Amino acid sequence: MSASRADGACTGEGRSAAEVAQDEAHCEAYGKGQPKHHGDHYQACMITRGYATNWDMDELGWIIGVVQTRPHDAATVMTDLAACDRQADNAKSATVVPPLTPAQESVIGGQARGRGYEGYHRRPTATRMLVSCLQGRGYAVTPWVPMNAPREYGLQLVTTAKALGLTIPPSLLLRADQV
Numbered sequence: 001m002s003a004s005r006a007d008g009a010c011t012g013e014g015r016s017a018a019e020v021a022q023d024e025a026h027c028e029a030y031g032k033g034q035p036k037h038h039g040d041h042y043q044a045c046m047i048t049r050g051y052a053t054n055w056d057m058d059e060l061g062w063i064i065g066v067v068q069t070r071p072h073d074a075a076t077v078m079t080d081l082a083a084c085d086r087q088a089d090n091a092k093s094a095t096v097v098p099p100l101t102p103a104q105e106s107v108i109g110g111q112a113r114g115r116g117y118e119g120y121h122r123r124p125t126a127t128r129m130l131v132s133c134l135q136g137r138g139y140a141v142t143p144w145v146p147m148n149a150p151r152e153y154g155l156q157l158v159t160t161a162k163a164l165g166l167t168i169p170p171s172l173l174l175r176a177d178q179v
Contacts, residue, residue: 023046023049023051024046026045026049027042027043027045027046027049028042030042030045030074031045037078040078041074041078043055044074044075044077044078044081045074047066047067047068047072047074047077047139048068048071048072048073048074048077050067050068051067052065052066052067052142052143053065053066053067054066055081057081057084057085057088057089057130058085059085059086059088059089060085060088060089060123060126060130064108064130064141065107065141065142065143066081066134066139066140066141066142067139067140067142068138068139068140069135069138069139069140070138071138072138080134080137080138080139081134081139083133083137084130084133084134084137084139085130087129087130087133088126088127088129088130088133089126091123091125091126091128091129092125093125095125095129097125097128097129097132098128098132099128100127100128100131104131104141107141107142107143108127108131108141
């Protein structure tokens with residue numbers, strides 16, 4: 001698996017900017033402390049903290065949105081996602097796999113026409129196997145997280161805050177790329 005902050009965005013809806021920044025700093029330190037695959041470890045850490053993230057399934061050649069549905073540690077996230085990637089890649093058309101629910105079909109169909117979207121139509125058995133494996137291990141496929149979401153949302157929030165006459169804390173303004 002390969003993933004990095006450039007490959008996959010993370011989203012933590014419902015969290016304050018300070019909470020997101022704290023989680024990002026913790027996971028960046030965790031990722032940098034690993035001997036290799038720093039970006040993968042960063043994203044695995046973010047998943048353990050309840051964030052949805054885009055994950056590159058190297059074996060399948062797809063990028064999908066993933067979120068945990070029950071608690072895991074980062075090492076388990078890495079192992080689980082790699083195992084599901086391999087299992088799905090090895091799925092043959094004769095492999096018996098449960099069908100996707102309408103909600104799962106909708107999520108996969110809405111993968112922003114990225115690499116995950118195309119794979120769904122070319123290899124439906126592998127797609128069902130991947131979703132089944134992830135679900136069995138405590139994960140869900142989520143809508144693709146836009147790569148530029150954090151930056152765009154930040155600019156929109158600043159604009160909205162100014163329009164409403166709200167004061168933006170200086171600590172947040174210092175972190176901004178552009179004000």
